Amino acid sequence: MNQIVLEANQVHKSFQLENSQIDVLKNISLSVNSGEFVAIMGKSGSGKSTLLSLLAGLDQPTTGHINLNGEDITDFSEEELALKRQSDIGFVFQSFHLIPTLSVRENIEFPLSIARQNNPDRVDELLAAVELTHRSNSFPHQLSGGEKQRTAIARALVAKPKILFADEPTGNLDEKNADQVMQLLLNLQQAFNTALVIVTHDPGLAELANCTIHIVDGQLQ
Ligand SMILES: Nc1ncnc2c1ncn2[C@@H]1O[C@H](COP(=O)(O)OP(=O)(O)OP(=O)(O)O)[C@@H](O)[C@H]1O
Numbered sequence: 001m002n003q004i005v006l007e008a009n010q011v012h013k014s015f016q017l018e019n020s021q022i023d024v025l026k027n028i029s030l031s032v033n034s035g036e037f038v039a040i041m042g043k044s045g046s047g048k049s050t051l052l053s054l055l056a057g058l059d060q061p062t063t064g065h066i067n068l069n070g071e072d073i074t075d076f077s078e079e080e081l082a083l084k085r086q087s088d089i090g091f092v093f094q095s096f097h098l099i100p101t102l103s104v105r106e107n108i109e110f111p112l113s114i115a116r117q118n119n120p121d122r123v124d125e126l127l128a129a130v131e132l133t134h135r136s137n138s139f140p141h142q143l144s145g146g147e148k149q150r151t152a153i154a155r156a157l158v159a160k161p162k163i164l165f166a167d168e169p170t171g172n173l174d175e176k177n178a179d180q181v182m183q184l185l186l187n188l189q190q191a192f193n194t195a196l197v198i199v200t201h202d203p204g205l206a207e208l209a210n211c212t213i214h215i216v217d218g219q220l221q
């Protein structure tokens with residue numbers, strides 16, 4: 001089924017510096033279908049993280065429109081964006097962003113608890129999917145990098161998002177853990193039919209994608 005879950009239409013992003021303005025993204029249009037795996041590649045500073053932030057509703061474009069799961073989020077308030085992120089989006093960062101005072105289980109539960117939901121079975125399912133059931137009571141500082149990222153992936157998927165964004169999710173991992181985390185992301189994409197948008201420097205990974213987007217100097221090639 002080729003339902004579009006994400007569409008960017010002529011997106012432009014500028015940042016105001018002290019005496020000048022930089023145009024970081026220029027005229028970006030793209031679409032992602034449900035369950036599709038899209039890789040984003042490009043040099044450092046080309047605008048990949050900025051693009052991901054806009055697509056995921058973490059920041060707003062200067063001009064242009066972003067449609068997420070059938071809703072134009074461009075003019076959403078902060079509150080509306082937060083709700084949209086809760087219901088439709090998962091995000092995985094290079095540096096994990098776990099909450100240090102919460103256990104693995106509590107970190108995974110966190111998106112449900114802020115949405116005032118309680119679903120221990122779903123948390124168990126994700127713990128098992130990322131093979132961390134035996135570490136559910138551990139705290140982030142007790143985990144390896146790979147285990148931290150697997151926790152972050154489980155947290156990103158617990159609320160059944162339509163689309164998962166990951167910004168260099170294996171950038172802080174050694175090769176073995178990187179391979180395991182990538183395999184896990186691909187397995188979960190299949191199992192939950194979640195669209196996957198990943199920023200990566202790994203050409204091998206990009207080869208596995210349904211589509212690879214190359215950004216050069218803020219523009220799609
Ligand atoms: N809030 C901001 N204010 C000013 N400039 C910014 C801001 N965020 C990003 N930039 C600039 O936008 C450009 C693109 O940054 P971005 O983080 O998107 O690059 P990237 O492709 O993700 O790079 P990397 O591979 O190093 O992570 C850079 O020149 C950066 O300095």
Ligand SMILES: [Mg+2]
Binds near residue numbers: 048049050167
């Ligand atoms: Mg980046």
